[in-house]
Amino acid sequence: xxxxxxxxxxxxxxxxxxxxxxxxxxxxxxxxxxxxxxxxxxxxxxxxxxxxxxxxxxxxxxxxxxxxxxxxxxxxxxxxxxxxxxxxxxxxxxxxxxxxxxxxxxxxxxxxxxxxxxxxxxxxxxxxxxxxxxxxxxxxxxxxxxxxxxxxxxxxxxxxxxxxxxxxxxxxxxxxxxxxxxxxxxxxxxxxxxxxxxxxxxxxxxxxxxxxxxxxxxxxxxxxxxxxxxxxxxxxxxxxxxxxxxxxxxxxxxxxxxxxxxxxxxxxxxxxxxxxxxxxxxxxxxxxxxxxxxxxxxxxxxxxxxxxxxxxxxxxxxxxxxxxxxxxxxxxxxxxxxxxxxxxxxxxxxxxxxxxxxxxxxxxxxxxxxxxxxxxxxxxxxxxxxxxxxxxxxxxxxxxxxxxxxxxxxxxxxxxxxxxxxxxxxxxxxxxxxxxxxxxxxxxxxxxxxxxxxxxxxxxxxxxxxxxxxxxxxxxxxxxxxxxxxxxxxxxxxxxxxxxxxxxxxxxxxxxxxxxxxxxxxxxxxxxxxxxxxxxxxxxxxxxxxxxxxxxxxxxxxxxxxxxxxxxxxxxxxxxxxxxxxxxxxxxxxxxxxxxxxxxxxxxxxxxxxxxxxxxxxxxxxxxxxxxxxxxxxxxxxxxxx
Numbered sequence: 001x002x003x004x005x006x007x008x009x010x011x012x013x014x015x016x017x018x019x020x021x022x023x024x025x026x027x028x029x030x031x032x033x034x035x036x037x038x039x040x041x042x043x044x045x046x047x048x049x050x051x052x053x054x055x056x057x058x059x060x061x062x063x064x065x066x067x068x069x070x071x072x073x074x075x076x077x078x079x080x081x082x083x084x085x086x087x088x089x090x091x092x093x094x095x096x097x098x099x100x101x102x103x104x105x106x107x108x109x110x111x112x113x114x115x116x117x118x119x120x121x122x123x124x125x126x127x128x129x130x131x132x133x134x135x136x137x138x139x140x141x142x143x144x145x146x147x148x149x150x151x152x153x154x155x156x157x158x159x160x161x162x163x164x165x166x167x168x169x170x171x172x173x174x175x176x177x178x179x180x181x182x183x184x185x186x187x188x189x190x191x192x193x194x195x196x197x198x199x200x201x202x203x204x205x206x207x208x209x210x211x212x213x214x215x216x217x218x219x220x221x222x223x224x225x226x227x228x229x230x231x232x233x234x235x236x237x238x239x240x241x242x243x244x245x246x247x248x249x250x251x252x253x254x255x256x257x258x259x260x261x262x263x264x265x266x267x268x269x270x271x272x273x274x275x276x277x278x279x280x281x282x283x284x285x286x287x288x289x290x291x292x293x294x295x296x297x298x299x300x301x302x303x304x305x306x307x308x309x310x311x312x313x314x315x316x317x318x319x320x321x322x323x324x325x326x327x328x329x330x331x332x333x334x335x336x337x338x339x340x341x342x343x344x345x346x347x348x349x350x351x352x353x354x355x356x357x358x359x360x361x362x363x364x365x366x367x368x369x370x371x372x373x374x375x376x377x378x379x380x381x382x383x384x385x386x387x388x389x390x391x392x393x394x395x396x397x398x399x400x401x402x403x404x405x406x407x408x409x410x411x412x413x414x415x416x417x418x419x420x421x422x423x424x425x426x427x428x429x430x431x432x433x434x435x436x437x438x439x440x441x442x443x444x445x446x447x448x449x450x451x452x453x454x455x456x457x458x459x460x461x462x463x464x465x466x467x468x469x470x471x472x473x474x475x476x477x478x479x480x481x482x483x484x485x486x487x488x489x490x491x492x493x494x495x496x497x498x499x500x501x502x503x504x505x506x507x508x509x510x511x512x513x514x515x516x517x518x519x520x521x522x523x524x525x526x527x528x529x530x531x532x533x534x535x536x537x538x539x540x541x542x543x544x545x546x547x548x549x550x551x552x553x554x555x556x557x558x559x560x561x562x563x564x565x566x567x568x569x570x571x572x573x574x575x576x577x578x579x580x581x582x583x584x585x586x587x588x589x590x591x592x593x594x595x596x597x598x599x600x601x602x603x604x605x606x607x608x609x610x611x612x613x614x615x616x617x618x619x620x621x622x623x624x625x626x627x628x629x630x631x632x633x634x635x636x637x638x639x640x641x642x
Contacts, residue, residue: 128391210416229253234247267427457513
């Protein structure tokens with residue numbers, strides 16, 4: 001019975017922004033005082049859950065079905081019911097299987113529902129739209145409810161799942177990949193079905209700290225942004241009744257610095273420089289030719305939050321100093337010398353006032369131009385942020401539960417909780433930020449596990465020939481596609497040094513395809529393969545466990561594999577006392593030889609390349625790694641800009 005319920009779990013579950021925080025505050029905090037890290041406390045919460053549990057009924061199922069039906073109808077209207085666009089999306093999502101179970105009283109088809117949910121989190125462009133997201137949320141809840149409603153003794157099944165959670169938490173899921181997997185897949189069921197909320201809140205409270213922390217130094221931002229600004233523009237003005245026209249040549253420098261803010265990132269962009277102008281003014285019968293020199297500074301504050309970048313109003317300060325080149329009566333003629341003499345006297349008398357007014361007008365022009373230029377750049381940056389980060393995460397239903405920007409006098413920081421409703425995040429604070437580094441990243445193992453599940457869960461990776469690039473059969477984000485293109489083994493095609501190449505393919509497990517466990521000095525990674533094919537031989541349901549150590553060389557940093565690849569059937573626990581079957585022993589031996597033998601093409605090390613910044617407008621062209629550590633669950637890295 002347990003396998004039936006657990007198999008009904010959806011592949012992915014989008015964590016609605018701030019939901020975990022709301023649940024923790026509303027439900028979890030009353031239990032906080034009674035929740036030290038001990039299995040007995042979870043056992044008590046499990047007992048309370050069972051005692052208070054009211055089995056889900058057909059009415060609950062109909063309510064969940066109604067939510068799916070309503071979300072599906074909204075999506076159809078958004079796409080244009082009956083349109084070619086709508087029909088294309090419906091074919092892709094497997095609409096027929098979904099629609100068949102939306103009529104009242106229809107039997108749930110969890111296989112079809114899970115397939116549609118997987119498509120809704122496949123990463124295809126367009127899935128970030130609210131209507132797709134709402135359908136996925138409603139469908140996820142429907143699957144959870146249907147998984148329990150279809151069980152004859154819900155309390156007994158729930159008790160089994162709760163007991164398993166208590167047992168695995170006692171093993172410390174942060175230190176044991178198998179324990180964390182067993183905990184998370186059950187928490188997923190609780191979250192989607194809306195049950196065991198106090199226990200769920202307790203687990204989140206103890207495993208819900210930020211698991212991705214990024215820092216950008218003020219020096220890096222300044223060098224990335226700073227650049228000369230040169231502009232030639234017409235000058236048109238009216239000062240003390242004199243109509244002025246001419247040309248201004250502006251030379252300046254754009255810079256940025258960080259300002260202290262706790263609940264958002266705060267950047268101040270500054271532009272300083274000088275405008276040299278050559279103008280002609282007309283006032284009555286007199287023409288005045290002048291040279292102007294305007295020194296100016298302008299600044300504008302930008303607030304960064306995950307949902308929006310807010311741009312403040314530009315402020316400018318300018319001082320103008322002018323030099324009169326000539327004062328002439330237009331057309332010459334009778335009285336010209338007298339008129340010019342009087343005009344020169346008046347120009348001289350009013351020069352200070354005229355320069356002050358010119359400076360005020362320059363401030364307004366500079367502020368307006370700075371507003372226009374910088375606002376467009378910030379809009380462009382926001383589009384890149386959305387297109388490169390936010391939208392791809394939403395398409396995978398892997399949006400972080402929390403993204404918080406903050407800043408100090410010397411850095412901009414991002415603190416991220418990358419975890420879904422049933423996923424673990426960090427259990428405590430991150431290790432200290434590296435003392436040096438223009439850009440630093442502290443990445444907890446849970447962030448690796450959670451992101452891997454979103455991006456490559458269920459994917460098949462194929463390498464058909466020796467120097468072919470590995471190919472994925474799923475949509476990949478741009479940054480990961482670039483990394484994949486760099487993974488080409490440098491192996492001789494022929495000759496005595498050539499190794500026989502065997503084409504291989506690996507289909508990853510849908511839920512938690514990769515498990516990372518980081519210990520001091522080592523990064524452990526277990527690849528959970530639903531199927532592994534090597535040279536025409538298939539191996540179903542195997543885990544490939546590897547350990548890497550970071551090493552610095554004269555050419556940079558690399559991850560070096562320590563020891564052989566350990567091969568074990570998925571789900572087999574060596575500590576349980578169980579033994580492998582004779583067939584498993586034989587398959588394990590064969591697979592181990594393929595992966596660890598002299599003919600293996602499995603890389604034993606990975607170089608960490610310099611990050612090239614091809615689109616940089618400032619003085620930073622690349623980021624070079626200068627530190628890489630593995631510290632008790634965390635990967636700590638630092639780069640310098642060059």
